[in-house]
């Protein structure tokens with residue numbers, strides 16, 4: 621199965637509601653999509669959201685990296701030579717992790733189709749379904765409480781609450797949500813780098829003192845402030861999850877060895893795809909650290925690839941794959957089934973999606 625072409629397109633899907641974090645407000649999923657065409661006529665699909673504030677990638681940079689650097693390096697290669705393809709993909713251009721992720725997942729899609737198996741089975745086959753949380757955007761307290769109750773009424777039992785814009789006022793947000801949803805709903809808190817190290821310790825300690833029972837706090841401090849995150853992790857009982865601080869396997873090793881976080885959040889757009897994400901899984905497993913798998917504002921296309929990884933590896937014990945649920949439409953055919961909190965794999969070969977809502981490929 622030889623790679624004959626790599627084509628780029630665009631998709632745009634409206635979100636059901638604006639997505640608000642300490643870093644940004646977004647109303648559409650507006651992503652680059654990729655298809656890798658093999659000489660057999662089979663196609664692998666990938667997707668990359670241009671998350672400028674986190675990865676530095678824009679639509680233009682993703683499309684250019686794929687067309688000018690990745691495509692000429694991979695055309696003519698045999699899909700069975702997955703190792704060789706991945707070496708070239710990751711050496712033909714530095715950084716550009718979203719572009720690499722889109723092509724990586726399309727190649728893995730084709731590779732699994734080559735062997736006639738669903739991708740998650742070839743990645744390890746740890747499970748066939750999992751539950752994801754859903755994100756509650758940062759808003760006035762009343763609105764966040766209403767959104768939390770709505771999510772619980774739709775069957776979500778894990779909520780990821782965005783904070784980080786309001787310092788110690790964030791404690792009241794979380795307390796109000798805990799009071800409203802009761803003790804049985806798991807609450808994760810994501811500050812998206814919004815606190816200083818000392819603020820983080822004060823806020824997390826206050827949440828502990830009030831018995832708000834928070835499962836984890838994600839990326840409390842600036843991405844580059846590893847010493848600051850270590851300061852926080854060593855002073856609170858609540859587990860700290862590194863997100864924006866960990867892009868590569870080398871980042872994961874550094875964070876784990878320094879004790880700067882208790883958990884690692886893997887996102888394909890940070891690692892540059894499944895190949896590098898698997899290395900983080902291996903590193904984490906060696907050190908006895910559990911991983912979460914997350915997504916950016918992505919459609920079902922790329923989130924499905926992440927879902928396969930989640931089902932492949934048991935070291936991924938938490939899922940934050942709510943991208944498809946946040947979109948107001950689902951124009952895709954096939955792939956894993958996203959039913960609110962429950963994600964169930966299909967037995968179709970590859971990632972499983974058979975129709976992509978993109979009309980112009982070039």
Ligand SMILES: [Mg+2]
Pocket residue numbers: 810812838839863864
């Ligand atoms: Mg995060």
